[in-house]
Amino acid sequence: MSIQWFPGHMNAARKKAAETMENTDLVIEVLDARIPQASCNPMVEQLRNFRQRPCLKILNKSDLADPDSTAAWLAFYNAQKGVKAVALSCKKPADVAKITGYCLALAPHRAVPTKPLRMMIMGIPNVGKSTMMNALLKKRVAPVGDEPAVTKVQQRLYLGKNMILTDTPGMLWPKIAHPTDGLMLAASHAVGVNALIEEEVATFLAELVLQRYPQFLVARYGMNTDGIDAVSVIEGVAKKRGYRLKGGEWDFEKAAHTLLLDYRSGALGRVSLETPQSREILLANYVPPVLLGQGKVTDTEVGEQGRDTIFTDSGRE
Numbered sequence: 072m073s074i075q076w077f078p079g080h081m082n083a084a085r086k087k088a089a090e091t092m093e094n095t096d097l098v099i100e101v102l103d104a105r106i107p108q109a110s111c112n113p114m115v116e117q118l119r120n121f122r123q124r125p126c127l128k129i130l131n132k133s134d135l136a137d138p139d140s141t142a143a144w145l146a147f148y149n150a151q152k153g154v155k156a157v158a159l160s161c162k163k164p165a166d167v168a169k170i171t172g173y174c175l176a177l178a179p180h181r182a183v184p185t186k187p188l189r190m191m192i193m194g195i196p197n198v199g200k201s202t203m204m205n206a207l208l209k210k211r212v213a214p215v216g217d218e219p220a221v222t223k224v225q226q227r228l229y230l231g232k233n234m235i236l237t238d239t240p241g242m243l244w245p246k247i248a249h250p251t252d253g254l255m256l257a258a259s260h261a262v263g264v265n266a267l268i269e270e271e272v273a274t275f276l277a278e279l280v281l282q283r284y285p286q287f288l289v290a291r292y293g294m295n296t297d298g299i300d301a302v303s304v305i306e307g308v309a310k311k312r313g314y315r316l317k318g319g320e321w322d323f324e325k326a327a328h329t330l331l332l333d334y335r336s337g338a339l340g341r342v343s344l345e346t347p348q349s350r351e352i353l354l355a356n357y358v359p360p361v362l363l364g365q366g367k368v369t370d371t372e373v374g375e376q377g378r379d380t381i382f383t384d385s386g387r388e
Contacts, residue, residue, distance in 0.1 A: 085114055087225055088239055091191060092118045095237065097125055097178050099170070101194035101203060104130035104158055105137075106344050107144045109255040114244050115193050125153040125177040129170070131199040133158035137284075140343035147347045153177075161199040167206035171234065182233045189235045195261045196241030204228070204238050212238075249353060251275075255344045260335050270305075273327030276334055277304035279344060287340035291333060305330060 092098075098119045103110040107130055119126055128148050133141055141158050148156035155177055159166035174190055175181075181188035194200050205211050212228055228236045243261070247253045254275040257267045278301035280288060285296040294307035309315070309326035316322050333339040345353075 085242060088114075088191075088193065088242070089118055091225065091237055091239070092122050092124065094189060095122070095124060095191040096181050096189045097127065097174055097191070099127045099129060099174065099190055099192045101129045101131050101161075101192065101198045101200050103195070103198050103259050103261070104133040104141050104144070105135060105342060106255045106259055107148075108347075108350050109249075109252040109345055110195050110198060110259070110261065112193070112195055112242055112244055114242065123153075126155075127170070127173050127177060128154060128156040129161075129203070130156065130158040131161050131203070134160045134163075135337040135341060137341050137343035140346045143347050161203040161206060164206055167203060170203070170207060171230065174234075184233060187233045187235050189237070190230075191237045191239065193239050194241060195243055195256065197259075197261050198241065200238060200241065204236065207236070249357065251353065258331060258334060258344065260331075269331060270324060270327045273305055273330045274301045276344075277301040277330060280304070280334075280339070280342060284340060284342055287342065291339055 098115065100111070100115055107128075111128075130136070130141060130144060136158075145156050145158060148154050155173055157169070157173060159169070161167055174188060178188055180186070192200050192204065207230060208228060212226070225240070226238050228238065230236050241261075243256070247256070253262070254272055256262050257272045258276045281296060281299070281301060281304055288294055288296050288304060288307070292307055292311040294304070294311070296304075299307070305323055305326045306321050308330050309321035309323065312326065312329060314322035314325045314329075330339075334342055
């Protein structure tokens with residue numbers, strides 16, 4: 072399953088972001104701590120690198136992510152030039168209060184009356200940008216919802232006398248290269264429901280959790296994970312919750328939806344869907360689409376390769 076979602080307003084938002092970047096001193100990129108690189112928009116990287124703007128990468132929803140994976144991602148990003156990465160939850164005021172200090176450290180020559188610090192907040196849909204904006208300004212200035220693409224236009228706001236924030240709509244990119252990235256984004260609720268089939272996304276999620284966090288399935292649903300597959304995981308959710316269709320069969324669709332909701336809310340446990348190691352393996356096995364059809368690799372092989380690599384890292388087989 073290849074998930075792609077790029078509504079018309081995102082194209083307009085991309086063009087506007089390119090214009091705004093010219094008059095921006097610092098980019099605040101909000102990532103999902105459970106899928107940091109899958110939620111890192113390559114267009115944001117291109118825009119800020121072209122303008123040579125420093126970046127504060129905020130791994131939001133860190134309270135939902137695996138702490139060990141998050142620590143590995145922080146080390147990965149903090150080794151990059153011009154980047155400061157921090158993990159926090161934008162729902163915690165004490166965490167959000169630290170953001171201005173991080174920004175000032177990245178642009179110490181700004182934030183004075185003659186040169187206000189101009190910050191641009193960017194990220195994928197439903198990653199928590201609006202929640203962060205509201206917490207920073209201590210008032211509701213941006214709409215918040217549990218659906219992707221709530222914010223559709225830029226807005227410029229003042230944080231004190233010498234700091235300016237520009238909030239941008241959540242943006243994906245026109246072509247998601249890796250199928251597993253699309254599945255991770257869909258599982259994490261960054262993609263519109265019309266662009267995905269929940270049962271397929273839940274099957275992907277079940278397979279990954281079964282590989283990395285089987286203890287969470289035992290604790291949440293009381294299932295025996297020995298020797299089962301992803302489909303059996305979802306059927307186990309249906310059995311635990313008593314989801315049946317009129318004919319008596321297990322309601323796979325409803326169980327799939329429940330598994331996704333439990334992951335997204337954190338009820339399943341602190342689950343990270345990727346690590347720097349799994350990402351490295353994914354990229355090492357990636358074959359650009361231009362090579363398809365040239366006798367070097369088939370589309371089926373690429374799909375299987377991309378799916379398999381997400382479940383392994385340097386410490387697993």
